[in-house]
Structures are given as C-alpha cells and as structure tokens.
Amino acid sequence: MLRFRASIFKEILLLIRDRSGLAILFFMPVALVTIMALVQDAPFRDYQELNIPALLLNQDEGAFGEQILARFDSSRMFDILEITGDEQALKKKIADGTYDIGIVIPPGVSDYILAQSNGYAEQMMRDLGMPVLPSELPGIDSTKQVGIFFKPGVKQSFRQAVLQAIRQESSQLETATLIRSFKTILGAEDDGEQASDFGNFVAFRERPVGDEWLEARQTNSVQHNVPAWTMFGMFFIVISLAGSIIREREEGSYLRILTMPGSYLTVLLGKMTAYLGVCLIQCALMLGVGVFFLPLLGLPALDMQGMTFLNLALVATSCGLAAVGFGVLTGTICQTHQQASTFGSVSVVILAALGGIWVPVYVMPAVIQSIAEWSPLFWGLNAFQHVFLGNGQFQPIAAYLLYLQLFFLCCVGISLLINRARQQA
Amino acid sequence: MCNSGRSRVQQAENDQGVNPTEALIDIQSLRKEYPGLALPAVRDVSLSIQEGEIFGLLGPNGAGKTTTLSILCGLKNPTSGHLAISGFGYAGDRQVIQRLIGVVPQEIALFPKLTAWENLRFFGNMFGLTGAVLKARAFELLDQFGLAEFRDKQIGTFSGGMKRRVNLIAGILHHPRILFLDEPTVGVDVQSRNMILNLLRGLNQQGMTILYTSHHMEEAADLCTRIAIIDHGTIIITGHPADLIRQHQVPNLEHLFLNLTGRNLRDEC
Ligand SMILES: Nc1ncnc2c1ncn2[C@@H]1O[C@H](COP(=O)(O)OP(=O)(O)OP(=O)(O)O)[C@@H](O)[C@H]1O
Numbered sequence: 253m254l255r256f257r258a259s260i261f262k263e264i265l266l267l268i269r270d271r272s273g274l275a276i277l278f279f280m281p282v283a284l285v286t287i288m289a290l291v292q293d294a295p296f297r298d299y300q301e302l303n304i305p306a307l308l309l310n311q312d313e314g315a316f317g318e319q320i321l322a323r324f325d326s327s328r329m330f331d332i333l334e335i336t337g338d339e340q341a342l343k344k345k346i347a348d349g350t351y352d353i354g355i356v357i358p359p360g361v362s363d364y365i366l367a368q369s370n371g372y373a374e375q376m377m378r379d380l381g382m383p384v385l386p387s388e389l390p391g392i393d394s395t396k397q398v399g400i401f402f403k404p405g406v407k408q409s410f411r412q413a414v415l416q417a418i419r420q421e422s423s424q425l426e427t428a429t430l431i432r433s434f435k436t437i438l439g440a441e442d443d444g445e446q447a448s449d450f451g452n453f454v455a456f457r458e459r460p461v462g463d464e465w466l467e468a469r470q471t472n473s474v475q476h477n478v479p480a481w482t483m484f485g486m487f488f489i490v491i492s493l494a495g496s497i498i499r500e501r502e503e504g505s506y507l508r509i510l511t512m513p514g515s516y517l518t519v520l521l522g523k524m525t526a527y528l529g530v531c532l533i534q535c536a537l538m539l540g541v542g543v544f545f546l547p548l549l550g551l552p553a554l555d556m557q558g559m560t561f562l563n564l565a566l567v568a569t570s571c572g573l574a575a576v577g578f579g580v581l582t583g584t585i586c587q588t589h590q591q592a593s594t595f596g597s598v599s600v601v602i603l604a605a606l607g608g609i610w611v612p613v614y615v616m617p618a619v620i621q622s623i624a625e626w627s628p629l630f631w632g633l634n635a636f637q638h639v640f641l642g643n644g645q646f647q648p649i650a651a652y653l654l655y656l657q658l659f660f661l662c663c664v665g666i667s668l669l670i671n672r673a674r675q676q677a
Numbered sequence: 678m679c680n681s682g683r684s685r686v687q688q689a690e691n692d693q694g695v696n697p698t699e700a701l702i703d704i705q706s707l708r709k710e711y712p713g714l715a716l717p718a719v720r721d722v723s724l725s726i727q728e729g730e731i732f733g734l735l736g737p738n739g740a741g742k743t744t745t746l747s748i749l750c751g752l753k754n755p756t757s758g759h760l761a762i763s764g765f766g767y768a769g770d771r772q773v774i775q776r777l778i779g780v781v782p783q784e785i786a787l788f789p790k791l792t793a794w795e796n797l798r799f800f801g802n803m804f805g806l807t808g809a810v811l812k813a814r815a816f817e818l819l820d821q822f823g824l825a826e827f828r829d830k831q832i833g834t835f836s837g838g839m840k841r842r843v844n845l846i847a848g849i850l851h852h853p854r855i856l857f858l859d860e861p862t863v864g865v866d867v868q869s870r871n872m873i874l875n876l877l878r879g880l881n882q883q884g885m886t887i888l889y890t891s892h893h894m895e896e897a898a899d900l901c902t903r904i905a906i907i908d909h910g911t912i913i914i915t916g917h918p919a920d921l922i923r924q925h926q927v928p929n930l931e932h933l934f935l936n937l938t939g940r941n942l943r944d945e946c
C-alpha cells in the first residue's frame with residue numbers, strides 16, 4: 253500500500269511540475285469540445301431545425317393562404333417572410349440567393365377549393381339519388397396553381413420534402429372543406445370544426461434501423477459533440493502517459509524500481525490511478541463546458557436528464573481506464589517519444605473515427621460498422637449517450653462497461669507480458 | 678586503504694575458509710546472449726565474492742560489465758549459468774535478494790522534475806521506509822554528500838556530480854547488505870569522486886559488501902580488496918590489485934589493463 257501511495261503521489265507531483273503538459277491535457281480537450289460543437293452546429297441543424305429562409309406571396313384572401321402561412325410559421329423548418337407584389341418580384345429575390353424557396357398562393361384559391369368541393373359534394377349526393385339543387389362543377393382552373401420556386405442548387409430531396417409538406421396541408425384543407433360542403437348540403441350546422449385530423453387514420457412509425465435509440469436522441473450538435481470529444485480528449489492522455497513511461501525507461505528509474513522489492517505492477521497501478529484522476533477531471537471539465545459554457549455561446553446546453561451520478565461515474569471511470577490502459581500499452585510497445593506520439597495520436601484518431609466521434613457509426617458502410625463496434629471510443633460514446641439520455645437504467649450500459657474494462661485489462665496484461673519478455677531477452 | 682581492505686578479507690577467509698559456496702555472491706559459468714549480437718555479451722563468467730569485500734569489475738567499453746551487473750541485480754536473466762546471492766537465486770527468492778541488495782545504475786536513474794528529497798522519499802518508500810526514519814536517513818546522507826542545502830531543488834537543475842551523488846544515495850537509503858554500483862564515478866570532478874569513494878569505504882567498514890565497475894584503474898587499485906578484469910565477456914584475471922601488479926611486474930594497474938586488453942579502441946561493438 254505504501255508503494256502504491258508513493259507512486260500516486262510521485263506521479264501527481266510530476267504532473268503538477270509539468271505545467272504546460274497539464275495545461276495541454278486540460279485546455280486542449282475543452283477547446284476541442286467548444287470548437288467542434290460550434291462548427292458542427294449548422295450541419296446538425298440541417299437535420300433538426302432548419303429555419304430555411306422562405307418567401308411567401310399570399311394573394312389568396314381565404315382560409316388556404318392563412319393555413320399554409322400558419323403551418324409554416326409554426327414549424328421550425330422555415331423562417332417565413334411574407335411579401336407583397338407579384339410573382340416576378342418573388343422569383344427575382346429567389347434568384348438572388350437570399351431565400352431558398354418562394355411560395356406563391358394565387359388569388360381566390362380558397363374560393364376555388366370551396367367551389368370545387370361544393371360541386372363534388374352535390375354531384376355525389378345526386379349520384380346517391382338525393383334531391384339537390386343543381387349547380388355547376390367548375391372545371392380545373394390552371395390559374396389557381398400554387399407556385400413553388402427554389403433557389404438554384406437546392407437538393408432534390410429537399411424540394412420533395414417541401415412539396416410534400418405543402419401538398420399535405422392542401423389536402424387536409426380540401427378534405428375539411430369537402431366535409432363542410434356535405435354538412436351544408438345535408439343541412440347540418442357548421443360547428444366551425446376544421447376536421448383537420450381527417451385523413452390521419454393511419455399513423456406512421458418512423459424509425460432508423462441500427463442504433464435507433466441513439467440516432468433518435470442526438471438532437472443537436474452539443475448532444476453529440478460533448479460526449480464524443482470528451483472521449484477523444486480522455487484518450488489523448490495516451491500520449492502523455494506513454495511519454496511518462498518511456499521517459500522513466502530511458503532515465504533508468506524504471507530499472508531501478510525493478511531492482512527493488514515488490515511488484516512493478518503496484519507502481520504501475522499508482523501511475524495509472526494518477527492518470528485516471530486526470531481523465532476524470534478532464535471529463536468533468538468537458539461536461540461542465542457542455543452544461544454551462546456552450547449555452548453562453550448560443551448553443552443548446554448538454555441534456556443530461558437521464559443521468560444518475562452512479563452511472564456517469566461508472567462510465568467515466570471505465571472510459572478513463574480504457575484510455576489509461578491504452579496509454580500503458582503504447583508506452584510499453586513504443587521505444588521512443590517520437591514513436592509514441594505518432595502511434596498514439598494516429599491510433600486514437602483512427603479509433604475515434606471508427607467510434608463515431610466525427611461521423612455517426614450508422615452512416616458508415618456495413619463493413620466499417622462491424623469494425624467500429626470494436627473501438628473503445630464507440631463503447632464509451634454509446635455508454636455516455638445512454639447515461640445522458642436514457643432513463644437512469646444500468647442495463648443498457650452494462651455491456652459497454654464490461655468491454656471497456658476488459659480492454660483495460662488486456663492492455664495492461666499485454667504490457668506486463670511484453671515487459672517480462674524484454675527482461676528475459 | 679587497499680591493505681586494510683585486504684586484511685579484512687583475509688580475516689574473513691580465515692574465519693569462513695575459502696569454500697566458494699560460502700561466498701556472499703557466487704556466479705558460475707554465467708553466459709548472456711543478446712538477440713542479434715553475434716558473440717555473447719558475457720560468456721563463462723565465474724566470480725565468488727566474500728562478505729565485506731569491495732570488488733572491482735574492470736573492463737573496456739562493451740566488455741560486459743553492465744550486463745554482468747544487470748544479471749546480478751535480477752534485471753536480466755542469464756542465458757545459462759548459476760547465480761547465488763547469500764545462497765538465494767532469483768528464480769525462487771527474488772524478493773529476498775531484492776531486500777539484500779542496493780543498486781546504483783550507470784545512468785542517473787532519478788526523476789529530474791522531482792527534488793532530491795522527493796526522489797529519495799519515493800525510492801525510500803519503495804523499500805518500505807517511511808516517516809521520520811526515512812527522513813532522518815535521507816537527510817543524513819544528503820548532509821554527508823554535501824547536498825543538504827539542495828535537498829529541495831529539482832534534480833534537473835543539479836550538476837553532473839551532484840546527480841551522481843543523489844543517484845548513489847538512492848541506492849543505499851535502506852542500508853543494503855550488498856551494494857552494486859555501475860561506474861559511480863563517471864563524469865564527476867575530483868572532489869565529488871573523493872567524496873563518493875570515501876563514503877563507499879565508510880559503508881564497507883560498516884559491513885557492506887560492494888561490487889562496482891569502473892574504467893578507472895587507479896581508483897580501483899586504491900579502493901578495492903579484489904578486482905577482476907573482464908574483456909569480450911570473459912574474465913581474464915582476478916586478484917588483489919597489489920598482488921597483480923607485483924606478479925605481472927608492471928608499474929600500475931593501468932599498464933596491466935592495457936597489456937591484457939590491448940590498445941585497440943572498443944567502439945566497434
Ligand atoms: N540490450 C542489449 N541488446 C543487445 N546488445 C546489448 C544490449 N546491452 C548490451 N549489449 C551489448 O553487449 C555488449 C556488452 O555491453 P555492456 O553494456 O555489458 O558493456 P559495458 O562493459 O558495461 O560497457 P561500458 O563500459 O561502455 O558501459 C556490448 O557489445 C553491447 O553492445
């Protein structure tokens with residue numbers, strides 16, 4: 253126990269003495285989290301709340317124009333600016349590139365819909381043999397088409413989505429109008445209900461295949477980036493830990509310790525404990541940035557609603573152990589600082605890429621996905637997400653914790669074997 | 678100095694007889710091959726060192742001194758051969774041996790970012806020393822080595838001679854029965870060297886058996902009760918320095934050394 257305590261104490265002293273190294277260990281990940289969350293804010297919004305700048309030229313004076321406007325206003329998809337003037341003016345603005353889409357609702361569309369639905373209703377009644385005062389079914393009027401104009405270069409998928417949204421609104425209004433026409437003909441009182449839910453008998457379950465749970469919840473840049481770069485930052489201690497191991501080997505204190513009674517593992521455990529402490533402080537710092545600092549920059553705060561302290565502590569410790577184990581292995585395998593910093597940084601970047609730190613794993617090709625599931629950063633990131641957004645259960649993170657801890661044990665085990673082999677060589 | 682050491686050994690030999698199995702350090706036919714090295718670094722080295730000796734292992738660069746010492750310290754396993762320290766072997770009694778020995782490596786095996794006292798505290802703790810006992814012992818040694826006022830300064834700021842002295846203190850904090858030193862006086866000035874050698878004599882007088890390596894013939898002749906000259910991994914000659922000089926009719930040990938090991942440079946290895 254004395255040797256263990258002495259090793260922790262020595263390591264802490266060494267860490268504190270290396271001010272710049274320590275500053276890098278803490279400052280770099282914090283900068284990384286902040287910058288990444290800011291940089292990826294826009295791309296994430298693409299999928300979430302677009303606020304696409306849109307123009308609306310509403311020449312209709314009835315319900316249709318109003319409803320389209322209300323609908324787009326309330327959705328976070330569009331940032332609608334209503335303009336007056338004519339179609340040419342609107343087209344010109346779209347062509348300028350300031351606005352992505354422009355919608356033109358021609359005059360009298362509402363009346364047209366009403367006339368159409370009245371006509372259909374009467375015709376149907378007549379077909380059923382009901383006595384109805386004859387009225388004319390107006391023909392299709394091409395001047396009543398809703399015009400939708402897109403900025404050049406707008407993606408086809410996006411155009412489809414916008415068209416779909418307007419079509420849906422239009423058909424709901426048509427259905428509601430039709431029902432009202434029937435009611436009028438049948439002499440029922442118009443209670444003013446829009447029957448807007450009409451037509452939604454069939455509901456849809458929309459779910460991505462894969463880690464649907466996660467994808468559905470990674471609602472913004474902060475929610476993805478904070479845990480992702482926290483993992484990445486924690487793994488970057490690999491370089492300084494490996495450096496410390498190599499330095500002690502070069503300086504000879506490692507050999508001196510080997511000539512002393514007791515197992516080297518005790519000393520190594522002390523070193524690992526100190527570095528684990530660094531990892532945990534890094535983690536706390538970066539989560540703190542997510543919760544308190546990023547909102548100051550206009551980003552959403554990190555959502556940790558599902559968190560229990562115990563789960564967070566378990567995940568953070570397991571991730572830290574995995575990082576520390578990898579650092580020990582790197583320091584053991586690599587002969588020089590040069591090797592360690594190159595191998596350490598490249599391997600951490602590869603593990604991070606595979607782990608879904610940059611690009612979510614579910615958009616990767618199938619082959620890569622199956623490899624990705626072996627990255628400790630993948631386990632760590634998923635475990636963090638489950639802790640933040642789950643409902644406090646332990647079960648979803650259990651497997652990840654196990655993998656991370658096994659990874660740690662393997663790394664340390666292999667390192668000890670390598671050390672032993674070297675000594676015997 | 679040399680004579681007093683020899684008389685002590687003679688006394689020990691009279692007391693114990695010259696039975697090599699009674700030797701404190703006993704190595705027989707030690708051989709060490711490194712992968713990738715055409716010749717073994719150590720081949721057929723046999724030594725037997727009695728309690729109370731100061732034994733010098735002398736040889737040119739690459740002769741196999743550090744390798745032999747590393748095997749004695751348990752840092753390397755011999756390819757073949759037998760080793761016993763106080764009758765114990767590393768295979769079964771590693772911890773027992775480690776409690777008997779102190780090691781002063783060739784390089785400055787200290788933490789440069791820690792102060793002298795922090796280094797000594799750490800290594801003292803490794804030996805199970807703590808608290809006031811450790812502090813008293815470390816401060817006493819720092820004082821003896823003229824480092825009292827530097828104990829709270831980082832090793833990285835020390836001169837070469839000061840580092841060597843702290844390097845030595847770290848190996849003797851726990852009062853080992855046997856002390857292995859690998860070139861403890863390399864790169865130090867005359868003053869530091871004198872201080873180190875005097876301290877080694879003092880420790881020896883307190884009963885510590887010392888095995889040390891060096892390139893300094895005069896120093897070894899002055900300090901050691903016995904020496905061995907090793908070259909190309911083989912011991913060429915063993916004996917009391919004065920006896921060897923007399924037997925070979927040379928003015929000093931350096932002449933003997935050059936006669937035995939040749940005048941060629943040893944950088945080729
Ligand atoms: N780890 C190793 N791997 C391969 N060869 C080694 C290793 N250590 C030493 N050697 C070789 O073994 C031989 C003996 O080296 P050793 O360090 O024991 O010599 P030495 O007598 O201590 O030399 P010096 O006076 O320069 O310290 C040398 O040829 C050296 O190159």
Ligand SMILES: [Mg+2]
Pocket residue numbers: 742743744783859
């Ligand atoms: Mg050497």
